Amino acid sequence: MAAAPVATSTKSSLREELTCAICCDLFREPVMLACMHHFCKPCISRYWRGTQGPVTCPQCRKEFSSKQFQTNYLVAAMVEKVRATTSNTYIQNVEKRLKESLESHRLRREDYINSIRRDKDKMDTIKRVSADLQARVKGEFRALHQILHDEESCMLEQLKREQDEELEKVHRRLEAVKLAMRELEDNMTKLQQASAATENIVLTELPQLSAHVQVDTAPEFDVNTFSNKYMAPLQYITWRKMFKSLKPGPSPLTFDVDTAHPSIYISRDKTVAVESDNTSLHTCHSKRFLQCVNILAAQGFQSGQHYWEVEVGCKPKWDLGVASEAVDRHSRIKLSPETGYWTLRLRNGNEYSAGTQPWTRLQLSSSPQRLGVFLDCDERRLSFYNADNMSLLFSFTNGPRGKVYPFFSPCISGGRQKAQPIKLLHHPLVALSG
Numbered sequence: 319m320a321a322a323p324v325a326t327s328t329k330s331s332l333r334e335e336l337t338c339a340i341c342c343d344l345f346r347e348p349v350m351l352a353c354m355h356h357f358c359k360p361c362i363s364r365y366w367r368g369t370q371g372p373v374t375c376p377q378c379r380k381e382f383s384s385k386q387f388q389t390n391y392l393v394a395a396m397v398e399k400v401r402a403t404t405s406n407t408y409i410q411n412v413e414k415r416l417k418e419s420l421e422s423h424r425l426r427r428e429d430y431i432n433s434i435r436r437d438k439d440k441m442d443t444i445k446r447v448s449a450d451l452q453a454r455v456k457g458e459f460r461a462l463h464q465i466l467h468d469e470e471s472c473m474l475e476q477l478k479r480e481q482d483e484e485l486e487k488v489h490r491r492l493e494a495v496k497l498a499m500r501e502l503e504d505n506m507t508k509l510q511q512a513s514a515a516t517e518n519i520v521l522t523e524l525p526q527l528s529a530h531v532q533v534d535t536a537p538e539f540d541v542n543t544f545s546n547k548y549m550a551p552l553q554y555i556t557w558r559k560m561f562k563s564l565k566p567g568p569s570p571l572t573f574d575v576d577t578a579h580p581s582i583y584i585s586r587d588k589t590v591a592v593e594s595d596n597t598s599l600h601t602c603h604s605k606r607f608l609q610c611v612n613i614l615a616a617q618g619f620q621s622g623q624h625y626w627e628v629e630v631g632c633k634p635k636w637d638l639g640v641a642s643e644a645v646d647r648h649s650r651i652k653l654s655p656e657t658g659y660w661t662l663r664l665r666n667g668n669e670y671s672a673g674t675q676p677w678t679r680l681q682l683s684s685s686p687q688r689l690g691v692f693l694d695c696d697e698r699r700l701s702f703y704n705a706d707n708m709s710l711l712f713s714f715t716n717g718p719r720g721k722v723y724p725f726f727s728p729c730i731s732g733g734r735q736k737a738q739p740i741k742l743l744h745h746p747l748v749a750l751s752g
Contacts, residue, residue, distance in 0.1 A: 574616040592739035615724035637727035
């Protein structure tokens with residue numbers, strides 16, 4: 319903080335030492351007499367003009383036998399430097415740099431203020447979403463609370479831990495931004511003081527500033543990623559462990575024969591669909607798929623929450639999900655939300671994709687043989703799970719409106735491979751481990 323006054327005092331003393339005692343101005347062509355005193359060459363020459371015999375130093379009055387002096391190039395260079403740093407152009411340049419630096423710091427401070435505001439809003443979002451998720455978790459567990467109290471407590475503890483982790487991430491960055499802003503404001507104070515000091519003194523350099531504290535880019539808070547685990551069908555996950563206590567149970571789907579493509583064979587109990595080389599003699603019906611090997615369930619949904627499971631076994635290709643009631647069933651179209659389909663698909667035995675536009679490739683650690691589908695009509699959310707361990711495969715967060723039907727396609731097997739069926743499961747076949 320005292321750097322500017324010290325620099326000013328030093329500068330003033332230096333200027334006095336570089337001032338000619340005759341003309342009282344900065345040296346011009348400085349020369350040095352034998353007594354070590356300096357004068358402007360024109361000034362001392364004029365002072366001795368007309369003097370006969372010994373001459374004297376104008377400052378100490380020492381006599382010299384002859385008019386002799388020598389040019390001092392070091393002093394001359396110092397004079398030129400002082401003269402340059404006291405020029406109007408130099409002063410204006412320093413003032414300009416001060417203003418630019420101050421403006422830069424002011425803009426950066428505004429950025430930090432806005433960043434702090436965004437971080438605080440993000441913290442509010444995390445808290446709000448976490449509160450909503452806690453309410454949902456409690457609601458899901460209420461029906462099984464007596465026998466599943468430990469499950470509920472465990473899930474809430476995990477949610478609280480993840481909330482705290484997310485809040486801690488934002489809190490750490492918030493503290494870093496506050497520290498950076500304090501350093502910035504300290505620099506601004508130095509610059510403002512230096513700027514004010516230029517009215518009375520001359521600065522040769524900017525004041526010493528603290529180094530800027532680097533602040534990492536704020537990571538985005540993905541509400542969907544944070545929410546997916548707790549937006550899952552928690553009662554149905556627990557049902558895999560204690561399904562006898564679950565009320566109501568999963569949706570007991572059956573295939574709608576009137577929608578089946580002619581190449582699809584349907585079992586008598588309407589829970590198995592398989593591609594057939596022999597075209598079935600289905601009656602003509604406006605609901606039937608004619609171009610694609612597709613079929614719908616007989617049960618449709620337009621409100622509430624619904625869950626069902628499908629066994630795909632080791633089939634190398636299939637499509638499943640939901641379809642809007644009004645989809646075109648007589649033309650060949652691409653499966654996408656824009657055409658009324660929200661689906662998951664398998665190709666070539668190991669290529670899983672979600673039916674977005676364009677397709678979203680999924681990297682799965684294992685190949686699920688049973689899939690769970692969870693439809694929340696009110697939240698417009700459709701999620702797919704590996705029913706063997708209830709791990710989330712993909713979730714559509716902007717799902718269908720209106721009435722939809724579970725959708726399936728056993729696909730054309732091709733080659734000499736034996737066609738494998740798609741089965742609708744009405745109860746868990748094995749207890750979930752863990």
